[in-house]
Amino acid sequence: MLDDTIAAISTPPGEGGIGIVRMSGPNAINIGSAVFCFHNSVKKPQSHRLYYGYVKDPEDGRIIDEALIAFMRAPYTYTREDVVEINCHGGALPVSKTLGLVLAAGARMAEPGEFTQRAFLNGRIDLAQAEAVIQIIRAKTETAMVLGMSQLRGRLSGAVREIRQTLLKILAHMEASIDYPEHQDVEELARGQIVHGVEPALSGIATLLETADRGRILREGIRTAIVGRPNVGKSSLLNALLHEQRAIVTAIPGTTRDVLEESINLGGVALTIIDTAGIRETVDQVERIGVARSREALEKADLVLFVMDASLPVSSEDREILAAAGDRPCIVVANKTDLLQDTEQALHSVIENVSPRSVVPMSLLFERGLAALEQTIMDIVFRGEATAPEHTMVTSTRHKDALRRAQQSLQEMLRALEDRFAIDLLAIDLHTAMEALGEITGEAVREDLAEEIFRAFCIGK
């Protein structure tokens, strides 16, 4: 800590315009220079100035994005360390790719609140803010823990654990043969056996990394489908959640003909919001495709926001959609409460009809009820009712970073194996790989290793 260079996306996800990748630490300037080429040749960039150019992959020189870069030398920076900021185009893809590049070039993914923590530890911000720093670290970690818990059940952890288990067996075998050389019970691992064990692990990691490279990083959160009959205010709800106008909102039923996806960060919880076309029987060709996609989105959703018009009685179509939501966690948004004469009675009727689902009264037109909805979503997520989707693999750049380090170590190990290096050196690379994978599953290598050695091998005096 404090001696390495950290990086993170410093703009909230899901918001457009520009996205900023920020780095801080002794290597920030070197790394920044490695991933950037200036539009006009600049020999030595000045501190605290914005330069125009391109983000490039230092490995193959490929241009990733048009961008602005600022090098800010210590101590006049937020963290009092060298800081580099790269302003990319908004949207998750260019920003996360840029982040991926700086991580590959030697930066480490920042922990929650770590920039602020460094600012504090380096004397940049005063004592009164220390508590705030602690709260940031704590709050984000707790959220991450809840999400981590739900991800434990997800496939990523499952897949990583499986890879780890394969590697653990090899490592335990290596270590047992080192620590118990006289035990013939522990035959020496043949090189072929090692390759045989490591290769599937490597391809497993590669597969996981591919899912990350498809641009799902950061976009992947709890899949939240906004569903409802046409013109009940689904797109308005999306916009309200995004705090911006993204979907086209009109008063003509069937305006949203496709499925829109957006990511939002709700108090640290990543949600992928899917706005759907209104579900109804339609003859319009284009709209029909939209409706089919809506049903598909509903089926894949981890959380359903069912929007209905509270000023109209609950219709059979409403009931059908609710039935289609099945037993997925579902919040009923009773919109247009501004049109109600007797709010209480109308809501009572809604609640009766949709029980036991939670009902949140809203008036999207008058921007009322949003906070209550956000709270209800958070409650459901934190109770663990809505969890990260099964098909989610690599959701965070941190995980990607860890996987890549594991991959690198395993490749180095195979190279060393080819060069006929001794087993204790191979074990070093394998250890490093296991530790990187352990960052994802939260398991410590040394403990597991001892356990596995004694489980698998019969050694004793």
Added chain:
Amino acid sequence: MTYPGGKYDVIVIGAGHAGCEAALAAARLGCRTLVITINLDAVALMPCNPAIGGPAKGHLVREVDALGGQMGATIDITRIQIRLLNTGKGPAVHALRAQADKWHYQRQMRNILETTANIHLQQAFVDRFYVKGGRIRGVVTHTGALFEADAVVLTTGTYLRGRIIIGSLNYKGGPNGQLTSGKLSGSMAKLGLRLSRFKTGTPPRVHKESINFDKMLIQPGDDKPLTFSFMGTPASGEQVPCWLTHTTEKTHQVIQDNLHRSPLYSGDIKGVGPRYCPSIEDKVVRFSERPSHQVFLEPEGRDTAEYYVQGMSTSLPEDVQIAMLRTIPGLENVKLMRAGYAIEYDCLDPTQLKLTLETKTVAGLFSAGQINGSSGYEEAAAQGIVAGINAAHYINGIDPIIIDRSTAYIGVLIDDLVTKGTLEPYRMMTSRAEYRLLLRQDNADARLTPLGYKIGLISPERYHVFTQKSASVDNEIGRMQERTIPSTEDVNEYLEGKGSSPLGGHVSAAQLLKRPELSYDDILMLLQETVSQEPDVAAQVETQIKYQGYIEKQMQQVEKFKKMENKALPEDMPYCKMEGISREAAEKLAKIKPRSIGQASRISGVSPADISVLLVHLEQQRRKEGTRHVESTHNTVH
């Protein structure tokens, strides 16, 4: 009634492997040292296997020696066989292992204790401590002697409330027919020290004349002048071999048929036994699919007929032990000399100790060896020397030493015990060391001899030899980097003969040495030189050049590690009042009282977020006090 027994600087309770090293270190550092043992005839007793060393354990012995300890030199003189293990597995894990002549080892060690200035040996039971104002002041023996001292080192091994179990038979007793100490545990508990109950065991011993070695595989020693001590002279005399045989299905049948008579399965044994050292009945039950387990016959000494049956540790009744031994090829007519047994004993929860091995509750009271939850002679010796040095430093008002995890296995051992605690007897393994490639047995002197010299356990003469050797290594590495080897027909022909590809142009000798298939001797051949370096120096040069890449990788990790180790945490941090630290972490931190952020991060239950919060609090405290927080006040070794 007590009577004044006399005044000392340091009292060591116990004269096993920890006690001997502790006493010798303290005495050699000028402290008047009293060693109290239950039985003067059992100084440096090896109640279990007649061997010293092996992977990680052998490393510990080399380190103890490099620091100025005794175990290495004593086993060098008294060994009857020596081998270098793991030679095919890489430089980090080469390990020496010696078969000891147990009685010779004991006599030799006792003689050294008796002839070392400042040491007095005394046979007695220590019944209680004499503590005043939170500081140790002395001990009282069962005969009423009050010995006064400001530092006491506990090295009681498995002797505290020892209980021997053989089948349904169980009785109070220490290892190998020794007496046990019944009262000291109570005095420790009174001081607020938490005790737990561990279990270990040993196999039966048999008579040489009843063994048919024709049915076994011979396991000879290495015919090389190997020594544990960097200053050692190899023992003379022919090496005595060990023998390998194995259990059979019949053996397993005997065990299965008599499991109901095993105290392990009847519930008579309550102590926690080690997983790495299961008894034969454990092995047969847990690995029931295995048709056979290997058994080694190891001589207990040169002039004795007694053989140790390695692999057959057991607490089954004696008649079952005989029956099962006789199902083993070569042991059909075996005669038992001593039965195997299990032993239960009291030990300290080691998280009550500081990294200096001083107890956190009683100033001046140190503790080392098996009482700290470890197992093995070597682990005991390693803690013993550290406790002895720190007891002496305590008396002399010098900062204690703490050897860190990146410097030595000794550091890994003590840090693991003190920071994480242990739920079973702790055995050193090379896989427990993060920086294994740096902690090699060949460079233990480079890691620890300068410290030993600084402390005063290494003589100026020995230090001079060491610096000469270091200089030779450095010079030779420099020379290897400078000298080039041309791409000539002769050179390429030689390379081809070694299965190595021919040279494109000339390369440095060092560069060529990095090829795995080439050795230092090959390079000398190519340079048309004969070996002029000592084998020790040559080995160092070869390892450092060959594995430079990996060594550098580990050095970088060590750099990071040290930064965290050097962020000192005051002992009185109010963890439980700190906002933002999880409750579990706060409780653990308050209990362990880590001395650095690095140590704190190794406590189980303390998360990276807790460490982040801790750093913020530390900075907050620093600013409130208006002083820069002190970087490590201890004399940590780098």
